[in-house]
Amino acid sequence: MKTRGPEPGALDPAMKRQSLRRSNCPINITLEMLGDSWSLLVVRDLLFSGATRFNEFLGAEEKIATNILADRLERLECAGIIDKLRDRDDGRRHIYRLTEKGIDLAPVLVEMILWASHYEATSAPAAAVSAMRKDRAGFIGNLRARWEAASETKSIETPVSSK
Amino acid sequence: MKTRGPEPGALDPAMKRQSLRRSNCPINITLEMLGDSWSLLVVRDLLFSGATRFNEFLGAEEKIATNILADRLERLECAGIIDKLRDRDDGRRHIYRLTEKGIDLAPVLVEMILWASHYEATSAPAAAVSAMRKDRAGFIGNLRARWEAASETKSIETPVSSK
DNA sequence: CCGGATCCGTTTCGATACTG
DNA sequence: CAGTATCGAAACGGATCCGG
Numbered sequence: 309m310k311t312r313g314p315e316p317g318a319l320d321p322a323m324k325r326q327s328l329r330r331s332n333c334p335i336n337i338t339l340e341m342l343g344d345s346w347s348l349l350v351v352r353d354l355l356f357s358g359a360t361r362f363n364e365f366l367g368a369e370e371k372i373a374t375n376i377l378a379d380r381l382e383r384l385e386c387a388g389i390i391d392k393l394r395d396r397d398d399g400r401r402h403i404y405r406l407t408e409k410g411i412d413l414a415p416v417l418v419e420m421i422l423w424a425s426h427y428e429a430t431s432a433p434a435a436a437v438s439a440m441r442k443d444r445a446g447f448i449g450n451l452r453a454r455w456e457a458a459s460e461t462k463s464i465e466t467p468v469s470s471k
Numbered sequence: 472m473k474t475r476g477p478e479p480g481a482l483d484p485a486m487k488r489q490s491l492r493r494s495n496c497p498i499n500i501t502l503e504m505l506g507d508s509w510s511l512l513v514v515r516d517l518l519f520s521g522a523t524r525f526n527e528f529l530g531a532e533e534k535i536a537t538n539i540l541a542d543r544l545e546r547l548e549c550a551g552i553i554d555k556l557r558d559r560d561d562g563r564r565h566i567y568r569l570t571e572k573g574i575d576l577a578p579v580l581v582e583m584i585l586w587a588s589h590y591e592a593t594s595a596p597a598a599a600v601s602a603m604r605k606d607r608a609g610f611i612g613n614l615r616a617r618w619e620a621a622s623e624t625k626s627i628e629t630p631v632s633s634k
Numbered sequence: 635c636c637g638g639a640t641c642c643g644t645t646t647c648g649a650t651a652c653t654g
Numbered sequence: 655c656a657g658t659a660t661c662g663a664a665a666c667g668g669a670t671c672c673g674g
């Protein structure tokens with residue numbers, strides 16, 4: 309630890325920020341990744357509401373700040389849970405999609421939602437909840453099928469190597 | 472002791488927006504509860520390693536600070552996921568146990584561990600992982616059975632109403 | 635000893651303004 | 655539209671202290 313010098317606010321803020329900035333994909337401990345509300349919410353939106361774009365995530369019920377969303381999308385990409393592509397029909401847009409590793413989080417999310425819908429007031433649509441309760445495996449299979457179908461969309465391009 | 476206003480003159484940093492977060496049992500949004508690494512790790516220890524006491528949680532592989540642990544235990548108790556009892560054999564000790572609501576998190580944890588063991592280096596014992604992969608429902612049934620057996624232990628006393 | 639509570643420097647979050 | 659920059663507020667974390 310450094311004994312704090314007398315001058316307040318004198319240490320170069322730009323330099324500090326840069327060094328603290330996660331340079332590129334840092335080492336990701338798994339449970340740390342999942343142990344974050346926002347990341348899971350993004351995955352949830354990708355899985356269930358079919359959101360793919362920055363603004364669609366912003367529109368979710370829980371209000372996430374733009375900087376936080378950008379950070380979480382980057383982390384998720386680094387963790388290999390999503391990938392980031394450029395929309396070829398609209399060059400300024402990006403498309404975020406779950407990877408295989410990401411879609412495999414479906415069982416985790418489903419269990420969470422079932423637990424929450426049983427014990428807490430939840431905002432999940434009742435129809436979806438009862439569907440996943442009735443036939444968990446089938447429900448997950450449907451999610452995956454939808455994901456595979458969406459993966460064949462032609463409006464995408466090469467990955468945008470984050471940073 | 473939760474009111475941390477140092478001096479009457481300078482306070483009100485908390486009064487801004489819905490800052491009843493900390494004070495007592497705050498309203499708990501479910502995914503916020505689960506969206507926290509430490510809380511989930513405590514539940515994991517309760518479920519799998521049979522930890523019941525403060526120091527046992529502290530001994531877990533991931534090092535948690537005592538103040539953080541105390542806070543998370545309180546939150547979990549407020550959320551109805553654990554309860555806190557006094558050990559009648561050793562009056563200075565407390566015993567933390569999963570409630571019904573808490574043990575019902577088992578499927579969530581199991582799915583997480585399976586996912587993590589597939590995609591990431593995980594510290595979960597290989598034997599347990601393959602057991603839960605082979606017979607998920609049976610594995611969870613065993614956890615519950617163990618929990619029910621432990622609930623009949625006589626060395627406990629009345630709840631320590633946290634606050 | 636056990637289960638925390640308190641202090642305090644560091645890190646992260648989050649609301650908003652701003653930019654390419 | 656898709657993010658950065660900024661900055662105060664909150665959470666974290668380690669060390670230490672304390673009541674039983």
